[in-house]
Amino acid sequence: MKACFIGAGNMASALIGGLVAGGARPADLCAVDIDAGQRDRLAARHGVATHESPEAALAGADCVVLAVKPQQLPAVAASLAPGIGGRLVVTIAAGVRIGDLSRWLGGHRRIVRAMPNTPALIRQGISGLYAAAEVGGEDRELATRILGAVGEVLWVEHESMIDAVTAVSGSGPAYVFLCIEALEEAAIASGFPAGQARALAVSTFAGAGALAAAESEPPAVLRARVTSRGGTTERGVAALEAGGLRVAMREAVAAALRRAVELGDESGRAA
Ligand SMILES: NC(=O)c1ccc[n+]([C@@H]2O[C@H](COP(=O)([O-])OP(=O)(O)OC[C@H]3O[C@@H](n4cnc5c(N)ncnc54)[C@H](OP(=O)(O)O)[C@@H]3O)[C@@H](O)[C@H]2O)c1
Numbered sequence: 347m348k349a350c351f352i353g354a355g356n357m358a359s360a361l362i363g364g365l366v367a368g369g370a371r372p373a374d375l376c377a378v379d380i381d382a383g384q385r386d387r388l389a390a391r392h393g394v395a396t397h398e399s400p401e402a403a404l405a406g407a408d409c410v411v412l413a414v415k416p417q418q419l420p421a422v423a424a425s426l427a428p429g430i431g432g433r434l435v436v437t438i439a440a441g442v443r444i445g446d447l448s449r450w451l452g453g454h455r456r457i458v459r460a461m462p463n464t465p466a467l468i469r470q471g472i473s474g475l476y477a478a479a480e481v482g483g484e485d486r487e488l489a490t491r492i493l494g495a496v497g498e499v500l501w502v503e504h505e506s507m508i509d510a511v512t513a514v515s516g517s518g519p520a521y522v523f524l525c526i527e528a529l530e531e532a533a534i535a536s537g538f539p540a541g542q543a544r545a546l547a548v549s550t551f552a553g554a555g556a557l558a559a560a561e562s563e564p565p566a567v568l569r570a571r572v573t574s575r576g577g578t579t580e581r582g583v584a585a586l587e588a589g590g591l592r593v594a595m596r597e598a599v600a601a602a603l604r605r606a607v608e609l610g611d612e613s614g615r616a617a
Pocket of ligand 1: 352357358379380413418422439461464516
């Protein structure tokens with residue numbers, strides 16, 4: 347696999363780092379970025395070739411990964427269109443629909459749309475992927491390999507579900523950070539100094555998350571296991587339920603989903 351990344355920022359660096367750690371040869375990867383500092387950082391960190399413009403970079407690539415900001419994508423795609431040929435294009439730009447990207451790429455249809463999340467930066471992400479009808483099995487495997495380098499991969503059948511992935515796992519890390527903040531504040535209110543409160547809150551979320559991932563039982567069963575009748579956890583969980591945690595989470599995802607659809611509509615009007 348020879349892949350060329352357009353945009354050498356955070357996500358491109360995470361994906362390239364994951365691919366190299368997984369055995370990809372740096373010589374088979376390259377990146378294009380208009381920012382010389384980004385190019386230098388990426389080359390120093392991962393030993394890949396970098397370029398200021400895509401012409402030379404595209405020549406040897408089977409696959410192009412679009413890792414620029416969504417608002418930069420119309421211009422980037424238009425500049426790639428003449429040289430894109432039959433290459434697989436994987437886009438990770440949030441909210442940009444395949445139909446719009448295809449139009450900016452001059453009708454190119456071999457496109458996979460992916461939605462990663464920030465834990466990808468430490469290779470513990472999860473990405474939703476959707477392929478246009480024209481994308482075959484080998485291309486799906488290639489996209490799975492690229493996003494799989496930074497965490498789990500989940501294919502969805504309808505492109506609209508990428509908006510739902512955005513609302514759940516794309517925005518999800520912020521929901522979790524908010525919960526960590528809330529537990530930290532509660533720890534401070536219970537008398538812990540700030541450093542200890544942070545450690546208690548962060549380690550509790552990290553440990554419980556790792557345990558939930560390691561166990562085959564659903565989280566509800568794990569919760570029941572630590573909730574003895576008449577005990578402290580039972581009281582605490584009851585307070586969270588009474589406070590509307592589940593309703594708030596459902597509303598958070600619904601609100602994020604509505605915004606994802608709006609952003610898709612807005613970016614579609616961009617060019
Ligand atoms: N970070 C996440 O967790 C996450 C999650 C899901 C999806 N995404 C998506 O991933 C994409 C990349 O995010 P990021 O955080 O990696 O962004 P980033 O760090 O800003 O990286 C994008 C890079 O592309 C460069 N660039 C801009 N125009 C270019 C052009 N014409 N040709 C080549 N390079 C160009 C930018 O340079 P300048 O800075 O000079 O503009 C920047 O260095 C975004 O579309 C975002 O929606 C990110």
